[in-house]
Amino acid sequence: MYAAIIVLTVMGAGLGLGLGYAARVFRVEADPIVERIAAKLPGSQCGQCGYPGCAPAAEAIAKGEAAVTCCPPGGLVLAEQLAEIMGVELDRSAVRDADPGIAWVEESICIGCVKCLRVCPTDAIVGAPKMIHAVLPEACSGCTKCIDICPTEALRMRPIEVTLRTWRWHRPEGETRPEAAHV
Amino acid sequence: MFRLFGIRGGVHPEEHKHPTASRPIETLPLPERLCVPLAQHIGAPAEAVVKIGQRVLRGQLIGSGQGRVSAPVHAPASGKVVAVDDLPAPHPSGLPVLSVVIEPDGAQDDADHPVPSDPLAMAPEAIADFVSRAGIVGLGGAAFPSAVKLNLGLSGGAHTLIINGGECEPYLTCDDRLMRERAEAVIDGVRIMRHASGAEVALIGIEDNKPSAIEAMRQAAAGDDAVQVVAVPTRYPMGSEKQMVQALTGREIPAGKLSAQLGVVLHNVGTAYAVHRALRQGRPLVSRIVTVGGGAVREPRNFEVPIGTPLKALFDACGGFAETPDRVLMGGPMMGQWMPSLEVPVVKGTSGVIALTAAEVRKHPVQPCIRCSRCVEACPVGLLPLEMASRIRKSDYDAAGKLGLTDCIACGSCSWVCPSNIPLVHFFNFAKGELVARRAAEERTSGLRELAEKRQVRLEKEARIKAEKAAQRKRERQARAEAKAAAEREAKKQAREEQKQEEEA
Numbered sequence A: 001m002y003a004a005i006i007v008l009t010v011m012g013a014g015l016g017l018g019l020g021y022a023a024r025v026f027r028v029e030a031d032p033i034v035e036r037i038a039a040k041l042p043g044s045q046c047g048q049c050g051y052p053g054c055a056p057a058a059e060a061i062a063k064g065e066a067a068v069t070c071c072p073p074g075g076l077v078l079a080e081q082l083a084e085i086m087g088v089e090l091d092r093s094a095v096r097d098a099d100p101g102i103a104w105v106e107e108s109i110c111i112g113c114v115k116c117l118r119v120c121p122t123d124a125i126v127g128a129p130k131m132i133h134a135v136l137p138e139a140c141s142g143c144t145k146c147i148d149i150c151p152t153e154a155l156r157m158r159p160i161e162v163t164l165r166t167w168r169w170h171r172p173e174g175e176t177r178p179e180a181a182h183v
Numbered sequence B: 001m002f003r004l005f006g007i008r009g010g011v012h013p014e015e016h017k018h019p020t021a022s023r024p025i026e027t028l029p030l031p032e033r034l035c036v037p038l039a040q041h042i043g044a045p046a047e048a049v050v051k052i053g054q055r056v057l058r059g060q061l062i063g064s065g066q067g068r069v070s071a072p073v074h075a076p077a078s079g080k081v082v083a084v085d086d087l088p089a090p091h092p093s094g095l096p097v098l099s100v101v102i103e104p105d106g107a108q109d110d111a112d113h114p115v116p117s118d119p120l121a122m123a124p125e126a127i128a129d130f131v132s133r134a135g136i137v138g139l140g141g142a143a144f145p146s147a148v149k150l151n152l153g154l155s156g157g158a159h160t161l162i163i164n165g166g167e168c169e170p171y172l173t174c175d176d177r178l179m180r181e182r183a184e185a186v187i188d189g190v191r192i193m194r195h196a197s198g199a200e201v202a203l204i205g206i207e208d209n210k211p212s213a214i215e216a217m218r219q220a221a222a223g224d225d226a227v228q229v230v231a232v233p234t235r236y237p238m239g240s241e242k243q244m245v246q247a248l249t250g251r252e253i254p255a256g257k258l259s260a261q262l263g264v265v266l267h268n269v270g271t272a273y274a275v276h277r278a279l280r281q282g283r284p285l286v287s288r289i290v291t292v293g294g295g296a297v298r299e300p301r302n303f304e305v306p307i308g309t310p311l312k313a314l315f316d317a318c319g320g321f322a323e324t325p326d327r328v329l330m331g332g333p334m335m336g337q338w339m340p341s342l343e344v345p346v347v348k349g350t351s352g353v354i355a356l357t358a359a360e361v362r363k364h365p366v367q368p369c370i371r372c373s374r375c376v377e378a379c380p381v382g383l384l385p386l387e388m389a390s391r392i393r394k395s396d397y398d399a400a401g402k403l404g405l406t407d408c409i410a411c412g413s414c415s416w417v418c419p420s421n422i423p424l425v426h427f428f429n430f431a432k433g434e435l436v437a438r439r440a441a442e443e444r445t446s447g448l449r450e451l452a453e454k455r456q457v458r459l460e461k462e463a464r465i466k467a468e469k470a471a472q473r474k475r476e477r478q479a480r481a482e483a484k485a486a487a488e489r490e491a492k493k494q495a496r497e498e499q500k501q502e503e504e505a
């Protein structure tokens, strides 16, 4: 009987210690999903997703309330990354056309009112009161906030220009592309 | 006898070389206009240094190289600059490229470029500098600035210089003719390059379907142990960098590495000839030999052509088209690029222009993959084309990347053997672009995020400064009010005292 007690005690202690050790060594960090999603979002707070900013949108995506395809500036690339974080199957056809373009100023009608300067989430517009403004194309996220606020409709969107450096091969003909959007 | 090493995969497409291989190189009459693009090489485009209306001499600098990986551009003929404008590039997209348009005056006055008395006695760096200033880029098609490669060999301690005379693409014979007719000059260029790259030996690899070229080169190199001519088996894509290095050295360039990391530098025979011309004759790279071929061309042949010549002039000089071509390619039929029009110019990397008839272009309906694995056998890199293509079909480019997509040299062997006519290499070109686009999109997003964060910081700072200023003003107001009240109290007190004194008085 003693033998059995000793064997079982030793086994219990050994396995217990082993499990405890394993729990420490192979510890998996609890996934701060909201943070991981927020880190991928553009952070320009443009509100095109229907949420007041990127942080609330990240929470909604993490809760499953918003689709992983809800962020137009992020496009297909972001949708794929979010789908991976969330572990969901991506419906590529739900990705809205990812290229809203970039803003530019029609100089002949810009009155230099600086309204657009204040709303641009990435400080992409340069200008001073009563001076013609200009958009820095590299810094424009294509959120269209300035388009809505311009009193003279001097701000417009145009597609990002394809050059020899950015040109890419298209998908082979006769092979239908499952998703509509193009990054 | 030199020991050859086996290579993997490869295919044997019909050669179609003899119509042009048997004819000597001819000189093309000067066309009416030359359109010289300022970006003909891999790297930063050159910047125009001439004005409209200016007269230029042949070999005069018209575009200066920008940055470390770039190449200058020189006038291919003497004449007048009539435009500096965006013109269609010799590229499938037909997108514009900034070009200098010259109307030749026929005088062919040369710009003065002094030559060193003995290039082989110069410091290697000085030769590379010379090569760089002559605007020499890889003439095999890739158009990578040659001086950068020479320097890479020198700094990386290269022991072997490989000169690529493979010319494995069907139809093309420009290197073959060059080696047959101007072997001495090529070998001289090879000697200069060997010296410039610091290599001990130069191996010239030539496919064994060009016996006359091998013979001519052997004769020209006779008596020089440091320069060896090696016949390599004829098998497409023998002329690709990876295959040539493997066949001659037995070493495989590891995935994602450069041949320089194996102590090997590789240049094309045409490049060696251009180096000879630059250092012996003071002639920058302003012309090259181009094969005009394909079943649609009446009399195919090789021409020495000034850079900037429109393709139409080349075909016209061959008697025009015997039948309407189905497509016109720049480069060979396996890897060549589809040209948008006949107005686009010959550039430094143009080895040939091929007009193919409808019968020569294989156009069969695409069938489903039967998993015959012929593409796997054909792939010289050892990839699994069928697996990569199936991932790309599903738009899973990352999975294709994990299967080695970026190591694909786009040789087209897989497409060529596929019995189901699947456009495999097109899938790979497309997916490679997609991977690049994705990386760019990710970078852009993270850049924008940073900007948005900076703006947030700025707004907070501005709000804080505003609040501080407001607080300061409030304090000042209070202080002023207090001071005023104190002064009033003081005044009252004084008034009272005065009253008191008056009363007492």
Ligand code: SF4
Residues within 6 Å of the ligand: B368, B369, B370, B371, B372, B373, B374, B375, B376, B385, B386, B417, B418, B419, B420, B421, B422, B424
């Ligand atoms: S050669 Fe074509 S059909 Fe055969 S396995 Fe490859 S892709 Fe499939």
Ligand code: SF4
Residues within 6 Å of the ligand: B378, B379, B380, B381, B382, B383, B385, B407, B408, B409, B410, B411, B412, B413, B414, B415, B424, B425, B428
């Ligand atoms: S194109 Fe790419 S995948 Fe196809 S055979 Fe050539 S290297 Fe292999």
